[in-house]
Amino acid sequence: MSASAPSPPPAAREPVRHVEVVDDDAGQRIDNFLLRHLKNVPRSRVYRLLRKGEVRVNGKRAKPEYRVAAGDRVRIPPVRLEAERKPPRAPDSLIRTIRAAIVHEDAQLLVINKPAGIAVHGGSGEDFGVIEALRLDRPDETLELAHRLDRETSGCLLVARKRSSLRELHRLMREGLVEKHYLALLAGSWQLGRKRIDVPLAIRLQGGERVVKAEAGGKESATRFEPVQFFGKRATLMDVAIETGRTHQIRVHAAHAGHPVAGDPKYGDKEFNAAMRKRGLERMFLHAQTVSFEWGDGRDFAVSVPLDDALKGVLDRL
Numbered sequence: 001m002s003a004s005a006p007s008p009p010p011a012a013r014e015p016v017r018h019v020e021v022v023d024d025d026a027g028q029r030i031d032n033f034l035l036r037h038l039k040n041v042p043r044s045r046v047y048r049l050l051r052k053g054e055v056r057v058n059g060k061r062a063k064p065e066y067r068v069a070a071g072d073r074v075r076i077p078p079v080r081l082e083a084e085r086k087p088p089r090a091p092d093s094l095i096r097t098i099r100a101a102i103v104h105e106d107a108q109l110l111v112i113n114k115p116a117g118i119a120v121h122g123g124s125g126e127d128f129g130v131i132e133a134l135r136l137d138r139p140d141e142t143l144e145l146a147h148r149l150d151r152e153t154s155g156c157l158l159v160a161r162k163r164s165s166l167r168e169l170h171r172l173m174r175e176g177l178v179e180k181h182y183l184a185l186l187a188g189s190w191q192l193g194r195k196r197i198d199v200p201l202a203i204r205l206q207g208g209e210r211v212v213k214a215e216a217g218g219k220e221s222a223t224r225f226e227p228v229q230f231f232g233k234r235a236t237l238m239d240v241a242i243e244t245g246r247t248h249q250i251r252v253h254a255a256h257a258g259h260p261v262a263g264d265p266k267y268g269d270k271e272f273n274a275a276m277r278k279r280g281l282e283r284m285f286l287h288a289q290t291v292s293f294e295w296g297d298g299r300d301f302a303v304s305v306p307l308d309d310a311l312k313g314v315l316d317r318l
Contacts, residue, residue, distance in 0.1 A: 021072040024142075024163040027170060030057065031064040032144065034076065041079050043122055049077060090128035090136050094118070098133040104303050108165040109146070109158055110134070111291070113305040116154040116283045120145055134159060147173065147245060152263075155182070155288025155305055168296055173245065178293040182240040182250060183228070183307060185285035185314070186259035187272040190227050190236040197253040198222040201246045211266065212248040214256040221246045223253040231318040234275070235262060250286060261286050262314075279317040280310070287311060 019037060034046050034055065053061040056075040057068065068074065097115065104111035112130060114120065119129035134143050146158035146169040160166035172178045202218030204211055222243035229237040236259065240250050248267070254260055255267040262268070262276045263284040276285070292302035307315075 016078055017076040019074045019076060021068045021070055021074060023070045025068060026070040026163070027067050027167045028144070028163070029064065030055065030062045030066045030068055030074070033068050033074065037076055038079060045079070049079070090133045094128060095133045095137050098130055099137055103305055108162060108295075109160050109169070110143070111303045111305075112157040112159060114149055114154055114157040114288075115308075116152050119151045120148050120157060130157060131159065146170070149288055150248065150251075150284075150286070152284040153182075153286045153288060154308065154311075156180075156291045156303060157288070158291060169293075171296075172293050176243060178291065180242050180288065181290045182242070183285075183287045183289050184238050184240050184250060184254065185262040185276075185281075185311075186236050186238050186254055187262060187269050188236065188259050189230060189233045190225070190238065190259055192225070192257065193227070195225045195257070196222060197225065197257060199253065199256055201249060201252055203247060212246070212252045214252050219246055220244060221249055221253070223250055225254070225257070229315075231315075235272075235318060237315065251284075276314065279314055281314045282310065285311060285314065 017037070021033070025033060031046060031050065034049070035041075035043065038046060047064060049055050050062060050064050054077040055062050057066065057072050059073075059075075062074075097118070098112065101113045101115060102110055103113045112134075114130060121129040121131045131143065131145050135141075141161060142163065144160045144163070144166045146160050146166060149155065149157055158169060160169060169178070198221065199214040200216060200218035201221040202213050202215055204213050224241040224243065226239045226241075227236050228239050231237070238254075240254075242249055251261050251264050251267045255264075260268040260272070261284055263273055263281050264286075265273075265284070268284075273281075287305075287307055289306075290302065290304040292300070294300050
């Protein structure tokens with residue numbers, strides 16, 4: 001009798017774990033906390049565990065946006081893992097791109113000049129983003145995004161290297177003590193001078209797509225606009241400062257003022273975008289140029305990154 005082929009090893013199943021949150025992890029979102037403790041589990045599976053209520057914090061169900069506190073007791077359920085399955089790895093080209101985009105590094109944080117077209121984190125159809133690439137490149141570090149940029153927005157992105165730095169950056173942002181300035185090319189000739197727009201913003205579903213609306217009843221939002229350079233009646237280069245950090249804030253406030261961002265596929269003007277494509281604009285013209293703040297111990301911090309050659313070329317052609 002011939003010997004039968006050996007059966008594949010059974011899928012492994014982790015036991016239930018109860019993890020107590022230490023001081024250095026306090027303030028972290030529960031989804032990120034779980035991803036650190038379930039390293040080989042796909043992000044989609046982690047969110048499914050949260051949606052089904054299998055993750056408990058102090059005996060209660062936890063939503064993905066919940067931020068853990070020191071002393072919290074987190075129940076991490078058993079997770080069946082595929083045997084012999086290696087976790088996916090970000091392309092080496094992405095890791096090299098992000099490594100080359102680091103413009104500042106100190107003991108507290110990294111500053112990335114994020115290229116347009118790269119998401120800050122995986123999800124929503126993207127397996128990898130800036131933070132995943134950084135963590136693979138620096139496996140011995142604890143790295144966390146201090147804030148986010150839209151995929152098509154380039155420029156300054158802060159990544160905390162310590163939990164204490166992340167907490168301090170979040171505190172500064174909550175208190176409005178972080179100054180962020182963007183360069184944006186807007187449609188038309190801006191005639192409003194220095195203008196602060198504080199229309200509330202709300203996320204809505206429209207045709208199955210998530211959009212942000214400027215409407216009463218939304219979250220408090222404020223953006224300051226100041227002209228930098230006029231290009232006749234065609235367009236205006238603007239310095240834009242945000243006082244709050246809402247989703248798509250600059251794009252929606254600019255469109256609300258009647259001057260949408262050049263190249264914006266969601267809130268922009270199709271005819272204007274087509275005209276800008278003829279002048280070489282292949283992406284949204286929104287760039288996070290500077291970030292500045294004062295650390296809690298009194299040290300000043302400021303970083304600035306210039307427009308890339310592609311955006312400079314558009315301005316030259318205008």
